[in-house]
Amino acid sequence: MLNIVSNVLWYAVGISVLFLAIVFIHEFGHFIVAKLFGIKVEVFSIGFGPKILKKKWGETEYCLSILPLGGYVKIHGQEPGEKINPSDTHAFANKPVWQRSCVVAAGPIFNFLLTVTLLFLVAGVIGRESVVSSIGYVESGSYAESQGFQEGDKIVSIEKSPVQFWREDVEEIRKHLNLN
Numbered sequence: 001m002l003n004i005v006s007n008v009l010w011y012a013v014g015i016s017v018l019f020l021a022i023v024f025i026h027e028f029g030h031f032i033v034a035k036l037f038g039i040k041v042e043v044f045s046i047g048f049g050p051k052i053l054k055k056k057w058g059e060t061e062y063c064l065s066i067l068p069l070g071g072y073v074k075i076h077g078q079e080p081g082e083k084i085n086p087s088d089t090h091a092f093a094n095k096p097v098w099q100r101s102c103v104v105a106a107g108p109i110f111n112f113l114l115t116v117t118l119l120f121l122v123a124g125v126i127g128r129e130s131v132v133s134s135i136g137y138v139e140s141g142s143y144a145e146s147q148g149f150q151e152g153d154k155i156v157s158i159e160k161s162p163v164q165f166w167r168e169d170v171e172e173i174r175k176h177l178n179l180n
Contacts, residue, residue: 016068020046022111023071029110030073030103037099040076040090047071075103133163 034041040059047065054063077084077091084091133155138145
């Protein structure tokens with residue numbers, strides 16, 4: 001029972017870390033594009049509620065809050081009704097529409113780029129199909145047993161055609177039996 005609880009806790013921690021990474025990348029997209037256009041970012045926060053950690057660096061306060069259910073970037077001049085000096089060149093509302101659109105779109109775009117990056121990384125790690133063919137079970141008295149097959153034997157060729165992966169084995173067997 002303790003093992004199950006431990007596993008559940010590890011899965012919960014892993015999912016939370018993954019979720020926070022996704023939130024961080026999303027909010028970082030808004031943040032970095034706003035900074036690129038000279039827009040003042042007042043707060044960059046991961047999580048909601050009371051702040052556990054906070055550090056003011058430049059004009060931005062960086063925070064880690066207690067509830068890891070999201071995050072936010074508070075951009076100067078973005079709130080409706082916020083009083084902004086029309087000559088404030090660092091206010092979101094005083095920037096051209098195309099720049100404001102880029103800041104708003106940056107979060108989802110960064111999430112998309114994260115997804116594509118992870119897809120390529122996983123594809124690179126996993127590579128091509130790697131299920132190796134081996135004998136799992138040999139029925140007593142079967143033709144396979146009479147031919148000397150044993151549990152755990154690895155299939156390396158069929159009819160002198162080398163095979164490395166399960167899909168190749170199936171294709172060779174189908175060719176040999178004229179099942180195509």
